[in-house]
Amino acid sequence: MADASYPDELLYHDQHDWARIEGDTAVFGITWYAQDSLGEVVFFDPPAVGTVVTKDESYAEVESVKAVSDVIAPLSGEIIEVNDSLADNPEQINDEPYDGGWMVKVRLSDPSESSALLDRGAYVATLS
Amino acid sequence: MTAVLRRTPLYDQHVAAGAKLVPFAGWDMPVQYEGVRQEHHAVRTGAGVFDVSHMGQIVTRGPGALSALQHMTTNDVSKIQVGGAQYGLILRPDGGVFDDIFTYRLGEEDYLTVTNAANHPTDFTWFGHHAQTGAGELDLELVDAAEDYAMLAVQGPKARGIVAGLADIELPKRFHVATGNVAGVSALICGTGYTGEDGVELLVAPADAPAVWDALLAAGVTPVGLGARDTLRLEACYHLYGNDMDAGRNAIEAGLGWAVKEATGHIGSEATAQFRAESTAEVLVPFSLTETGIPRGGNPVVGGGVVTSGTFSPTLEKGVGLAYVPRDRSAVGTEFTVDVRGKDRAAIVEARPLYQSPDLA
Numbered sequence: 133m134a135d136a137s138y139p140d141e142l143l144y145h146d147q148h149d150w151a152r153i154e155g156d157t158a159v160f161g162i163t164w165y166a167q168d169s170l171g172e173v174v175f176f177d178p179p180a181v182g183t184v185v186t187k188d189e190s191y192a193e194v195e196s197v198k199a200v201s202d203v204i205a206p207l208s209g210e211i212i213e214v215n216d217s218l219a220d221n222p223e224q225i226n227d228e229p230y231d232g233g234w235m236v237k238v239r240l241s242d243p244s245e246s247s248a249l250l251d252r253g254a255y256v257a258t259l260s
Numbered sequence: 261m262t263a264v265l266r267r268t269p270l271y272d273q274h275v276a277a278g279a280k281l282v283p284f285a286g287w288d289m290p291v292q293y294e295g296v297r298q299e300h301h302a303v304r305t306g307a308g309v310f311d312v313s314h315m316g317q318i319v320t321r322g323p324g325a326l327s328a329l330q331h332m333t334t335n336d337v338s339k340i341q342v343g344g345a346q347y348g349l350i351l352r353p354d355g356g357v358f359d360d361i362f363t364y365r366l367g368e369e370d371y372l373t374v375t376n377a378a379n380h381p382t383d384f385t386w387f388g389h390h391a392q393t394g395a396g397e398l399d400l401e402l403v404d405a406a407e408d409y410a411m412l413a414v415q416g417p418k419a420r421g422i423v424a425g426l427a428d429i430e431l432p433k434r435f436h437v438a439t440g441n442v443a444g445v446s447a448l449i450c451g452t453g454y455t456g457e458d459g460v461e462l463l464v465a466p467a468d469a470p471a472v473w474d475a476l477l478a479a480g481v482t483p484v485g486l487g488a489r490d491t492l493r494l495e496a497c498y499h500l501y502g503n504d505m506d507a508g509r510n511a512i513e514a515g516l517g518w519a520v521k522e523a524t525g526h527i528g529s530e531a532t533a534q535f536r537a538e539s540t541a542e543v544l545v546p547f548s549l550t551e552t553g554i555p556r557g558g559n560p561v562v563g564g565g566v567v568t569s570g571t572f573s574p575t576l577e578k579g580v581g582l583a584y585v586p587r588d589r590s591a592v593g594t595e596f597t598v599d600v601r602g603k604d605r606a607a608i609v610e611a612r613p614l615y616q617s618p619d620l621a
Contacts, residue, residue: 171487172295174572175554175579177603193601195554197296197572198487200601219552 136164139230143246144255145206147188150230156243158207161234162194162225165259171196173225176218178236183211185238187245192235194225203235207245213237268313269410269466273473277483285377287314289486296487300574303455303492304617307416308484309476312461313469316380317405318387321370324398328391329371332527333361334511334520340365345435345452347519349511350383351528355535356507357514359383360499362452364437372405372448372463376501380406390527409448410469414476415459415484415492417619422479423449423460426472431460434620443475454489456496458619491571494580495615497546503557504544504568504582513540513584515612542584544568546610547596549579553605555598561585562597562604575615585609 142150148166152159167173175195185191190202191211215234218224225233250258265288274281279290290311292299302308320329329337335348344365350358359379364372375383384404391402414423424431427449429440434451442449445468450461464472477483490500499505505514511528512520512535522529522536542565549555555570561583570581581598589596594609 171292172297174297175552177553195572197300197491197574198291200554200556 136168137230138164138252138256140252142230143206143249143251145188145204145249146255146258147204149204149206151206151246151249153240153243153246157212157237157239158209159234159237160206161229162203163255164229166201167226167229167233170194170201171198173222176222176225176235178214178216178218179211181211181214185209185211185236194222205238206249207238207240208242209238209240211236212239266314268311269469270311270313270473273470274311274483277477279483279485282486284486285314287377289314290483292485292487293483296485296491297574299482299484299488300491302482303416303457303484303488304575305417306482307414307418307422307459307480308482308488309473310413310415310484310486310489311410311473312413313410313466314377315411316375316377316383317409317463318373318375318384319371319403319405320373320387320391320400321367321403322398322400323369324391324400325369325371328387328398328400329363329373330524330526332387332390333363333373334526334528334532335363336521336524337363337371342366342368343432343436343438345437345450349516349519350386351511351520351526351532352507353527353531355510355528355531357501357505357509357511357516358386358507360501360505360516364448364450366437366439366448374411378502408465409463410466412462412464412469412472412476413453413455413459414462414481415453415455415457417457417617419457419459419481422476422481423462426475426479434458443472445471447472454496454498455492456498456613456615456620457492457617491574494569494571494582495573495575495613497582497613499544499582500569510535510540512536513543515544539587541587543587543590544582544584545590546612546614547581547583547607548573548576548610548614549598550595550606550608552579553600553603554579555581555583555600555605555607557581559601560599562599565596567598573614579605580610580614
């Protein structure tokens with residue numbers, strides 16, 4: 133697994149999810165801490181494109197050998213793309229939580245919600 | 261209230277090996293070191309060592325020991341030769357499963373019973389109560405020996421070879437037990453395990469456990485946590501008490517009728533004979549999913565029944581489990597549906613075991 137990292141350019145949700153905001157869309161995934169806590173991910177159950185997701189609510193499930201965990205949406209919107217490669221290679225969530233392990237791309241319904249998210253420093257402070 | 265977790269004599273070894281420790285049955289136990297899948301494969305292809313010091317031991321010895329064990333446990337204890345081992349159950353009078361156990365005959369009138377950690381205190385109380393409610397006054401001694409032993413399971417196709425290299429006696433065959441030195445310390449060496457692989461379980465004095473652990477790791481054995489212990493035992497279709505059977509399930513529906521010999525007149529024998537004669541509405545079967553998803557304990561079987569254990573099988577690379585299903589839909593190859601947190605997942609009844617080691621075939 134990769135070493136612990138929390139990129140500066142992302143915004144974080146305290147349930148260990150990240151958002152990479154690009155205009156009125158955002159890409160979501162889970163943080164290094166989340167994948168490390170889960171252990172080796174063996175199954176990602178993605179939502180369908182077109183699904184409406186709500187900030188702070190579950191939009192997908194990720195499973196390791198030992199446990200299942202809900203994935204929480206850091207922001208609200210409609211899913212416009214899903215990382216299909218995770219179906220065959222869910223270990224990308226462990227190996228590259230911020231790159232190959234991205235989960236969904238969302239058209240944001242309320243971009244101002246991002247003001248409630250944490251920057252890198254504030255998120256890392258929650259981990260200690 | 262914050263419960264204080266007990267630590268095994270190998271706690272420092274676990275920390276040094278990079279374990280993630282979790283509460284289990286009141287103990288602080290390693291759930292994994294490098295990762296569940298890697299540890300699982302190490303046991304299937306090489307050798308792994310598990311700290312199972314949380315398990316309990318009860319000594320039953322004396323002229324009345326055999327009679328007491330025949331009364332309190334379900335298998336025919338008279339069939340165990342000196343140096344032999346046998347799986348059995350403790351049943352309630354109504355046939356509900358109180359615990360599952362392994363009993364080793366260490367001497368003519370000297371038996372050691374290994375219990376599940378969570379059940380050990382009640383098992384010992386049960387033994388103390390029922391040992392003398394059999395036929396007449398029995399001359400025997402019962403000892404709670406859980407504090408006297410640390411227990412290490414060394415499992416995998418290379419396990420016996422590695423332990424043999426550290427031992428001063430020939431290792432006992434499967435389902436046998438012998439006393440010898442391993443890594444220079446006295447050990448009860450048992451040809452048993454819970455992984456579906458050949459191997460041994462070593463019972464040693466707690467103070468000696470770190471030396472044995474260190475010698476095994478130095479010999480190339482992989483430390484394995486409870487996470488892989490669960491995936492390994494599930495592939496081998498070994499029951500986990502509390503998941504796959506408990507006081508609310510009887511031995512017949514749990515598929516453990518082979519370990520119950522009602523003719524010995526043990527506690528629960530009459531109820532079990534009736535379940536056996538009349539059959540049960542449900543029966544425990546192994547299964548796999550035929551589509552993506554991972555079943556987990558508690559998932560309902562659509563149309564009746566319930567998953568009691570489920571996981572992702574690292575060997576078979578799919579979701580597998582054990583489930584109670586209606587007996588008329590329990591034949592191997594029968595298709596059914598599991599409700600995995602609201603999603604229907606197609607499943608099929610599999611033959612037992614899900615994984616067969618060539619070493620044990």
